[in-house]
Amino acid sequence: MSHLHQTLSSNQAPSTVEYGGDEISAIVLDPGTAWTRAGFAGEDTPKSVIPSDYGVIDAVGDEPRKLFIGDNDVHAIRPGMEIRNPMSDGIVSDWDTAPLLWRAAITSRLTTTLAEHPLLMTEPSWNPPKNREKTIEIAFEDFDVPAFYLAKSGVCAGFASGKATGLVIDVGASNISITPIHDGLVLRKGCTRSPLGGSFLSDQIRAYFASAAIPLTAHYQVLSKNAVEAWKPADAVYKTFAPGQEPTDSYKRFQEERVLTEFKEYTAQVWTGPGPLPPSTGAHDAATSLLSTTGRPFEFPDGYNLVFNSERHRVAEGIFHPPSMLTNYAGHPDPSSTLGLNALIHASMKDVDIELKQLILNNVVITGAGSLVYGFTDRVNAEIAAAFPGPRVRVMAAGNSVERRYAGWLGGSILASLGAFHQLWISRKEYDEHGAGIVEKRCK
């Protein structure tokens, strides 16, 4: 892919791809753990973004299993509907359902004739060969596409910022990954990741609410509410369900996750460092005065509202400094063996030779919706500047949240619409001749 980067610019957005002499729009599909994003190559944003979580009512007797995919369906309250996700750690773990989601993302908003459009999909750098082969098989045999390519999401996110060389820090739902890229290729030995992504932050906030006895209500549970003063009990009417009609626990958790994301968006804030957030000292929290920040309010769906001070920093501290993580819940990562973000960056840069390291650290690209929490970029900046002092270290993050959310997709969109990309597509003929193994040779 290295020859492509010379023609690369983030402003470039041709609207069609030339394939087989005709101008046909390629489709770009970026399947994440939180969202599945699909759109036409050359466009600025994916036209179709659906939750990767889906609803399912398992088969009972003669009734077959029912699936509920897409925003409207997955959020509707249905007794017995479980919410599941076909991804784990950023890669597909449920091959029965993932292709159904991909197809739904494409056919709901883009086209019903998949067989006419080349398909570019993104994948994380740790996607194993078996998964890659399965993906190309689905593209050609199930979707019947005329041409296919599998691009590394780290490389795509770099391209979205106009960089073919750099260090991509992607904060997704399932993890944080660090991908060094050089001339549009992933430097494999420098790829690192930790489970301390957006879902971890949600779990930390949930754990904090539990420890402070702050009730977490989801939107669907509230029928109506009246405004109340901060710290006063909610004055709301809650929805009740007849026996057997209640939503499942997984549905409840999925809906609570939306509220936790709102908390991340409006209230949580990363301590800007460098170095860890000072420890809590109880009621007269030294960190609060040290931070000299004003508190920030948050209102739950039932109107219960309060102002959060140092706690809104504390919930995010574990991402950078795992010993600070809250551990009052089952399944939390092990604070003593999980790498914080600074350590991850160090581990990634450890074996990169010195000249290349300078080039790479000159283009640190922060991406992924999980990075949108206040202060995140400032902290990364401070940590990198402290760890790698020098004038050539530069951290960049799109100020525009849409770009940050969709960087992987956008890079794929740019890539697939470059004239020079034409030669990289794997054609149906090549797939038929060489089989699924061709993906290993052609999509590096």
Ligand SMILES: Nc1ncnc2c1ncn2[C@@H]1O[C@H](COP(=O)(O)OP(=O)(O)OP(=O)(O)O)[C@@H](O)[C@H]1O
């Ligand atoms: N404004 C925001 N501030 C902080 N976090 C946010 C914000 N908006 C969304 N998030 C979080 O970002 C995460 C989703 O990020 P993203 O869409 O990049 O993940 P993904 O690519 O689908 O997942 P993965 O990379 O793990 O496969 C969720 O945990 C969500 O709660």
